[in-house]
Amino acid sequence: MALGQGSFADLATRMATGLVIACVGLAAVWAGGWWFTGLVLVLTAALVWELARMLGGGPRRALILGAMAGAAILATKLLPVGFALPLAMAVPLAGVALLERNRRLFITMTAMILLAGFGLILHRDSFGLTWMLWLVLVVAASDILGYFAGRILGGPKFWPKVSPKKTWSGTVAGWLGAALVGWAFMAKTGSGIELIGISVALAMASQMGDIAESAVKRQMGVKDSSNLLPGHGGVYDRFDGLLGAAFLLVIVESLTAFPPPPL
Template sequence: MGQSTAGSNWTDLGPRAGAGLAMAVVAGAAIWLGGMVFVSLISVVIGLCIWELTRLLRRDNAAVPMGLAILSGVAVLLAGYQIESGSGLGVWWLVLLIAPLLGFVLITKDRALFLAYSALIMLAALGFLHLSHSQLVIWLVLVVITSDVAGYFAGRLLGGPKFWPRVSPKKTWSGTVAGWVGAAGIGFLFASEGSTIFWMLGSVLAAFAGQMGDIVESAIKRYVGIKDSSNLIPGHGGVLDRFDAMIGAAALVYALSILLAIPVFVAG
C-alpha cells in the first residue's frame, strides 16, 4: 500500500487492481455469509500475517513462523467460535496471547518488536470478530479501502511533499489528505440524522490509524531490509502488506470502543 509522486509509472496498477478485486470478492462473500465463514477468513488472514511477521524477524528457521501462524489461526477460530456461540468471550481472549508470548521466547532478536506488533495484530483480530455482528465491519473496510485508493491516485497524480520519507518514501501529503477526504465521505454515507460530524471524524480517525498501520509495517520492513513481507499477492507483496492498514484501523477502533463501552463491541 503506498502513494507515489506525480509522474510515477502505473505498471503496477493492473496487478494491484486484479488482486484487489479478487480479495474484495472473497471478503465481501465472507462478510455477507457471516458467522464462522467470516471467522475462518479472519483466522487465515491473521495466521498469514503472523507467519510473515515472524519470517521478517527470524529467517533462519521455517518451523517457527509456520508454528506461530497455526497457533494464531487456531486461537482466532476458538475466540470467534465463543463469540458466535453467544456464550461470551470470557477468558478465551487469553488464547490470543499464546502466539505473541511464545514468539517472544523463540525469537532471540527483536523480541519486543515482535511482541508489540503481534499483539497489535491480535487486537485487530478481536476488533473484526466483534465488528462482524454489525454494519460497522462494512464501514471500516470501506474506510480503509477508500482511503488507500484515494491516496494511491492522488499521490501519483499530484505528488508533492513526502509524508514521512525516511520510513515510507512513496507516501505524499497529497495522498494522505486525499485518504482523509475519502474516509470522511464514507462516514457521511453512514451517518444518520444528527450524527454526521461524529461519523465523518470517526472515519478520518480510522483512516489515519490505517495509514499509521501502513507506516509501522513499512518501518519494520525497512528495519530488516526487505521490500515486501512476502510475494503471496501479485502487485501487493504479502498479506501483511495488504492488511497493515486494516490492522491499524481495526485495532484502534476496537480499543477506543472498549474504552467508550460501545455495546456492539462489548456484547458477547
C-alpha cells in the same frame, strides 16, 4: 503535471489481485458468522507467519507461530472472551521462546494483530453487515484516494526514510475520502456527526498501520512481507491499514457509544 514513467506500471496486476481480494472479502463480510471468522483466522495466521519470517524466525518457527495465531482466533469464537484472550496473548509470548532476535517487536506487533483480528470478529457479530461495510469502505477510501492522489498530485513526502512513496497529498486525500464515507453512513443510518470524526481517525490509524509495517520492512531490509499477493506483496502489505483501523475501533467501541447517537 506530467506523471513519472512507471507511475502506474503495477496498476493492472494490483487491480486484478485487488479485485479477487475484494470479492472474497466482501463475500465473507456479507455471509458473516463462521465464513467471516474463517477469513479472519486465515489472515491472522498469514500475518503472524509473515511477521515471524521478516523478523528472522525461520520457516518452521514462523509456521508454528502462524498456526498458533490461527488457533487463537478460533478460540475467540468457541470460548468465552475471558478464556480466549489469554490464549491469544500466549502467541506473542511464544515468540520470546521461538525467536532469537527482534522479540520485543514481535510481541508488540503480534499482540496488535490478534487484538485487531478479535475486534473485527466482535465488530461484525455485534454491529452487523452495515457497520462492517462502513469500516471496510473507510479503509478502502483512504487507501485508494491516497494511492491516486499521491501519484497524480505528488508533492512533499510524508516520511521518506520509512515510506518513500507516501506523500502529504495522498495522506490528506485519504482523510477526505474517509470523511465522505462517514458522512454517507451518517446520512444512511441516522448516526451522529461524530461518525465523520471517527471515520477520519480510523483512516489515520490505517495510515499508521501502513507506516508501522513499512518501518519494520525497512529495518529488516525487505521490500515485501511475502510474495503471496501479486502486485501487493504479502498479506501484511495489503491488510496493514485494516489492522490499524480495527485496533483503534476496538478502543473506540470500548470507550464510547457506537454507533454515535445524534446530538
